[in-house]
Amino acid sequence: MNDPSQNADQGELIAMRDVDKVFGNGTVAVRDMSLNINQGEFVSFLGPSGCGKSTALKMISGLLSVSRGSITVNGHPAGSGSDGNDIGYVFQEATLMPWANVYDNVYLPLKLHGVNKAEARTRVEEVLSMVGLANFARSYPRELSGGMRMRVSIARAMVTRPKLLLMDEPFAALDEMTRSKLNDEVLSLWESHGLTVIFVTHSVYESVYLSSRVVVMAARPGRVVHDIPLPDNYPRNVDYRMSSAFTETCKKVSSALEGTLHNVDLNH
Amino acid sequence: MSISIIESSPGADAITPANSPQIRRERREKQLRIILPITAILLAVGLWEFLVWYNEVPHYLIPAPSLIAKTLVTDWSSLMQSAAFTVKLTLMSLALAIVGGVALGMLFALSRPVEMSLFPFAVILQVTPVVAIAPLILIYVSNTFVALLICAWIVAFFPILSNTAIGLRSADHNLRDLFSLYQATPLQRLRYLLVPSALPYFMAALKIAGGLALIGAVVAEFVAGTAGQNTGLASRILESSFRNEIPRMFAALFLVSLLGIIIFLVTSWLSRAVLGHWHESEIKRER
Numbered sequence: 165m166n167d168p169s170q171n172a173d174q175g176e177l178i179a180m181r182d183v184d185k186v187f188g189n190g191t192v193a194v195r196d197m198s199l200n201i202n203q204g205e206f207v208s209f210l211g212p213s214g215c216g217k218s219t220a221l222k223m224i225s226g227l228l229s230v231s232r233g234s235i236t237v238n239g240h241p242a243g244s245g246s247d248g249n250d251i252g253y254v255f256q257e258a259t260l261m262p263w264a265n266v267y268d269n270v271y272l273p274l275k276l277h278g279v280n281k282a283e284a285r286t287r288v289e290e291v292l293s294m295v296g297l298a299n300f301a302r303s304y305p306r307e308l309s310g311g312m313r314m315r316v317s318i319a320r321a322m323v324t325r326p327k328l329l330l331m332d333e334p335f336a337a338l339d340e341m342t343r344s345k346l347n348d349e350v351l352s353l354w355e356s357h358g359l360t361v362i363f364v365t366h367s368v369y370e371s372v373y374l375s376s377r378v379v380v381m382a383a384r385p386g387r388v389v390h391d392i393p394l395p396d397n398y399p400r401n402v403d404y405r406m407s408s409a410f411t412e413t414c415k416k417v418s419s420a421l422e423g424t425l426h427n428v429d430l431n432h
Numbered sequence: 433m434s435i436s437i438i439e440s441s442p443g444a445d446a447i448t449p450a451n452s453p454q455i456r457r458e459r460r461e462k463q464l465r466i467i468l469p470i471t472a473i474l475l476a477v478g479l480w481e482f483l484v485w486y487n488e489v490p491h492y493l494i495p496a497p498s499l500i501a502k503t504l505v506t507d508w509s510s511l512m513q514s515a516a517f518t519v520k521l522t523l524m525s526l527a528l529a530i531v532g533g534v535a536l537g538m539l540f541a542l543s544r545p546v547e548m549s550l551f552p553f554a555v556i557l558q559v560t561p562v563v564a565i566a567p568l569i570l571i572y573v574s575n576t577f578v579a580l581l582i583c584a585w586i587v588a589f590f591p592i593l594s595n596t597a598i599g600l601r602s603a604d605h606n607l608r609d610l611f612s613l614y615q616a617t618p619l620q621r622l623r624y625l626l627v628p629s630a631l632p633y634f635m636a637a638l639k640i641a642g643g644l645a646l647i648g649a650v651v652a653e654f655v656a657g658t659a660g661q662n663t664g665l666a667s668r669i670l671e672s673s674f675r676n677e678i679p680r681m682f683a684a685l686f687l688v689s690l691l692g693i694i695i696f697l698v699t700s701w702l703s704r705a706v707l708g709h710w711h712e713s714e715i716k717r718e719r
Contacts, residue, residue, distance in 0.1 A: 259606040263710045276614045
């Protein structure tokens with residue numbers, strides 16, 4: 165049915181079965197979420213705030229436990245079965261250590277895993293040049309712009325050579341130009357590294373531009389309401405952003421999203 | 433601002449880093465930061481000298497700065513001995529406060545139950561004025577130096593404890609998540625995340641505790657009185673007041689203040705050296 169992209173090898177990477185997440189205060193953050201994600205897909209979780217998209221991402225990473233149901237990543241229950249090498253995580257803020265320079269920030273995951281220094285050096289320099297920050301290794305986070313900090317954050321996530329990249333509204337705080345530039349960079353990372361990406365966003369345009377599949381979620385309780393496969397027309401670029409096909413897809417996803425907002429209004 | 437632009441506009445194409453208005457302003461500010469306080473203090477001392485001389489104030493009421501300086505020279509060896517004692521007392525109590533405060537602070541940060549059980553004791557120690565407990569400690573502890581050390585330690589200990597505990601908890605929650613994601617060991621988490629996060633809090637506490645250790649040392653010695661042969665600056669002050677040697681009293685007082693200033697300068701310098709390259713509190717912003 166959906167043939168997401170040329171670098172998909174169709175093996176199932178993530179399986180969520182009937183997942184609920186109820187927080188201590190009784191808030192139902194996610195209800196009855198079932199989802200399969202194949203290797204090589206670029207999936208966006210799209211929805212209004214409070215729809216549980218970040219919670220879902222945290223559960224997949226193993227940072228949050230499920231209240232009911234199960235999540236497996238690569239055949240193992242989420243949060244186990246790997247030492248974190250397989251997953252890269254990019255937070256909404258760059259989340260860098262202010263006391264460490266760019267090099268040491270990117271080096272951190274390797275240091276925690278005891279990768280030897282020479283090997284680590286090669287890898288850190290590799291990812292830094294990949295995100296175009298080779299000349300900023302000795303800079304401190306406070307000396308960088310928001311976009312550059314986010315690049316460091318992406319480099320840090322990529323330094324362990326993960327199979328799965330989880331991104332939690334990474335570009336929400338950036339200006340439009342930086343954002344679209346970083347969108348292109350994430351796309352090319354995905355295409356060149358055979359990654360699987362889950363990208364949480366509340367921007368319809370961003371999700372349509374990036375993903376091979378958009379999972380639309382609704383709030384209160386957080387749940388999946390639409391699962392929309394998008395045309396496989398990679399590589400996408402500025403031309404696609406200006407094309408009528410893009411606009412059409414945006415309209416379609418928008419109306420799906422608006423349905424969820426309407427729901428919320430009725431409930432309140 | 434606009435004035436300096438006009439000034440430099442004839443050679444506008446020749447503005448180099450060395451003579452740009454901004455650098456010049458910065459340099460001038462740097463000089464003023466040293467010159468102004470020194471001038472102000474010299475003026476105040478000069479005014480003091482003049483008023484004492486002009487009004488012929490007897491030296492047993494208010495001694496002139498010159499007489500205090502003279503006393504410093506004549507009583508140099510006895511004053512230095514006392515100063516060494518006070519320095520030793522202050523530094524040892526501060527060191528013990530750091531060791532105890534950091535150790536207990538880490539324990540607090542690791543375990544809520546421990547914190548809930550022990551925190552009241554720390555608060556009791558903190559809120560009870562040291563002057564009020566000192567006589568008791570002097571009764572129970574036979575070695576005067578140890579008794580003084582305990583008093584000074586009590587005063588310096590609390591800020592270190594409370595700031596270390598808060599600092600260790602203040603690590604960014606996303607960074608904590610990141611460490612969980614990469615399955616960092618507790619030791620790695622402590623070393624690479626919690627300790628650096630706590631450092632600014634600890635340095636702030638150190639600045640306070642350094643001053644408090646000196647205050648504790650002086651106050652404790654006041655309570656202990658001049659008993660004992662090996663005594664500190666506080667004993668010199670007491671002794672001089674009994675004998676009505678006011679210039680000597682001022683000389684000892686001057687040394688106590690000097691000690692406090694040195695402690696402040698050293699801890700401030702240390703804080704800048706440790707945090708200067710990253711923490712907001714110590715970063716010099718460009719304007």
